[in-house]
Amino acid sequence: MHSVVILDLDGTVLSVNSFRLWVTQMLRAHYPHLSPHRRLGLALRAGGALAARKAGLIDHETLKWRLQGIWQQATDGDGGASMQALNDRLYRHVRPELVTLLEAVADGRIDAVLATAAVADYAGDLGRQLGVPHVLATPAHRARHVPSNVGTHKRDAVLDFLTRRGWQHRPRILFTDHEDDLPLIEVCGTVYWFGEEHELFDLAGRFPGTLLRPGSRGSEILPPGGDEWQDRRHQC
Template sequence: MRRVKVAFFDVDHTVTTSGSMSRLLAYYHAALGHPRRDFEDRMCELKAMTAVGCPREAVNRAYYAGLEGLDAEVMAAMAGAWFDAELATGGFYHEPAVAELRRHQKHGAYVVLVSGSFPAPLRLIAEDLGADEFLCTVPCVERGRYTGDLDGPPMIGTAKADAALKVLLQRDVPARDSIAYGDHVSDLPLLRAAGSGVVVGGDHRLRTLASAEGWTLLPGTPPAPDLRLPAWSAPAHPSPWAARGRTAQPFVISARYDMSESA
């Protein structure tokens, strides 16, 4: 068996049990006292795009378009509190995938996280897991605020494969000495770019393809634990779209609000 020199891991619903994008956004809005309904409406819009068959890349772009006007430094600072809250649930990480990541680290592999999520949450996950690098969607920031545009393509589909091949080229590692982990059909380009693949959960189509390719199967992630958000209160900084006179209420974000890296 060839030694794995580079291991690529999708993040949301592969290494973690939840979607970092939606849950961090919920935490951000709750902590700043923005109306809860704003967040819920936004998630409904993104889920509706997915339901009618919009490409995963388009839904990913729509998520970041919705960040327009939000303070990037506040988001980054809020990510620390969000991450602590996720860890406090006791079920943030998907242990079978993390065990694989640790195994590769033990044997000296270069570990790379590859995700459609963005730096604010991913930097914390990468640091906590001791990953060597993370590749992600990069929102544009001007004058300290998200513009709603992206610096480059969403890190979805073929973009993941292209980014992974660039890492292999930079490190002078042949593809046959790499492995990739993913949970969704959009991860297929990444899985096929690597020397071998591992499917974490996945739908029937993906698991059938895994069997045909001779890839390893890991159990899917369990439902993400509920995430307790800060009590919703009067906003310290008003939301760009906040309606006046609305009273925010404390609540807990559950799996029904959770979305993968596509949104």
């Protein structure tokens, strides 16, 4: 029974936070299909949302929701050019130690899902550019009360996806760097940790039944054979 790999995006597959680069692109307002006046107005709106967040007037979820609306207005009619420009920038930050793993996913030798709090406005296409056919992200068009794909929401989305694919009984291998994924860690048998290495000791105490490994060893996960793919002890 082969394992299923669950990949976090920011700080894991990417060595950077895609949210910051996404916001930077909005502040620069490089939208050639729009007039200078329109580009300036959109940049000011993005800057105003950031200022409200820094002043404590809105929370991060509201900021993200507002920025999604600005991005969608700014990129409407550009044929995907803005999204592709952003994803090309993000792609340059893929961790070198995960390139071989991603190639195996793209070739269909490893079943994987990219599960991220990043917005689907760009994360869906970025996942496909990375060679990951299945992407769970914060919905692009969502009501204000609909939460991001984070924490327990992300865990539930992953478990629902696995069930719909018929993979619910397969061992799970999680790649992550952040405590936001503690709910996911709890339901995975093996975790490759890309956060601070000293945090592994704390995680080991909290999850004694989970096999925890430094993220730098993630390149070892390649089929066929190998304990990672056949050892039923890793099954959740």
